[in-house]
Amino acid sequence: MEPLDILPTSSTPLINFEQTTNTLKIIGESYPENSFDFYAPVVNWLKTTLLELQDITLDFAVTYMNSSSTKCAFDIFDVLEDASMRGVKCNIIWRYDKENPRSYEMAEDFREEVSFPFDIEVIV
DSSP states (O other): OOOOEEOOOSSSOEEEEETTTTEEEEEEEEOOSOHHHHHHHHHHHHHHHTTTOSEEEEEEEEEEEOHHHHHHHHHHHHHHHHHHHTTOEEEEEEEEOTTOHHHHHHHHHHHTTOSSOEEEEEOO
């Protein structure tokens, strides 16, 4: 399995896969110039990696995302949903800032799109 480690910038989140816990972390802000170019390697990596894993957790703590990043998040969730349908145990932990009610509302919208566990927690 290939490692995944993308360092954050002022407009892109940290993306890191912790192999010991099978946790994909996406943390920071997401408003790259071209979200689809930025997230395409992540989606492709996820598709390949989920052929090898029995379980995965997506730990998502994005404090701001533009509309194209939101579409890319849906693409990631679709890949997880497909893997879940094949028997991979998938879980999402969506962390939000309690000062940002829009993030919580977005999490609720995303949760409706998946059939596997999707927990919403306050960032502490």
